Amino acid sequence: MQSDSIPFCKDYLKKHASYPVTILLDELGLMSHSKFPSPDVLNELTSRYHKQWTGPVFKGQSQFSEDEQRYYETIISEDGVVPTREQSWHDLFNALIWLQFPKTKSLLNELHISDIEAYGVNPRTARRNRITHFDECGVVLAIEEPRPSGVESLEVFLQQLATHEWEQVFLANRGRWHAEVTPYVFGHANLEMMLNPFIGLTGKWLAVSVPQGFSELDKWQQRAVLDDAMSARISALDAFQVTPLLKPLPLLGVPLWHSPQDAKFYQNKDYFRPLRQGSKPTKQLPLWV
Numbered sequence: 001m002q003s004d005s006i007p008f009c010k011d012y013l014k015k016h017a018s019y020p021v022t023i024l025l026d027e028l029g030l031m032s033h034s035k036f037p038s039p040d041v042l043n044e045l046t047s048r049y050h051k052q053w054t055g056p057v058f059k060g061q062s063q064f065s066e067d068e069q070r071y072y073e074t075i076i077s078e079d080g081v082v083p084t085r086e087q088s089w090h091d092l093f094n095a096l097i098w099l100q101f102p103k104t105k106s107l108l109n110e111l112h113i114s115d116i117e118a119y120g121v122n123p124r125t126a127r128r129n130r131i132t133h134f135d136e137c138g139v140v141l142a143i144e145e146p147r148p149s150g151v152e153s154l155e156v157f158l159q160q161l162a163t164h165e166w167e168q169v170f171l172a173n174r175g176r177w178h179a180e181v182t183p184y185v186f187g188h189a190n191l192e193m194m195l196n197p198f199i200g201l202t203g204k205w206l207a208v209s210v211p212q213g214f215s216e217l218d219k220w221q222q223r224a225v226l227d228d229a230m231s232a233r234i235s236a237l238d239a240f241q242v243t244p245l246l247k248p249l250p251l252l253g254v255p256l257w258h259s260p261q262d263a264k265f266y267q268n269k270d271y272f273r274p275l276r277q278g279s280k281p282t283k284q285l286p287l288w289v
Contacts, residue, residue: 003089003192008036018194020185039084042095055102061085073112093188101227130240136189139203142182142210166272170253177255199271204246208233242283
């Protein structure tokens, strides 16, 4: 089903959507809405969840002049406004990522603008494609910095993730998830696809080190810490200039994000694909030096 035809309906979402979608909408008080959240509602959320909102304003696409020709990222940069299509799941989830991670979203906008100033809008550079890919399909793994004795074990876990040892990652190390490793869907296109999840649904992961005790913080404290850490991590990785960087993550394999998740599920090689021969290692590892 195309997302445009998916209703904003609590019963539908509870029945069909993946956990990251329902838990986010529920936490923000949107699941109880009887109609699609408007840009005004989204702007109200920024005031509710931020003492001082420094991000952009959400403006309905219908409110723009018909002769507006500026590029999307340019409008955000110049006007402090995010063009937001009404009744659009894609744009709703984009707004909700801004709400959670305004520093990182602002950084991505700055990277787009600097690239455009250097090379023009079209054609997109390879770097801008990588920025867009993360913006649309990124999954951030907030990994609590271990004590020295635990560094090797977590680095092995991340290497197993990078080399597609899926049963080790998702079954043998199941207890790490949502404890030492807290996953956040950053890509709004991923959230849109998780409205009606399907085998094959895949994101691109970025590991980010966060302080010990991260998993014990409340969700908004986690987001604030992760927003700072993610921005710093992207900058430290040369802002998507280095390659290869992002690696695939079968989203339905993440514990709690799908059901059932038994051993047979993870043996589906068409979804949990082995590492392609000759694949280069990611430049984001090791996480701790």
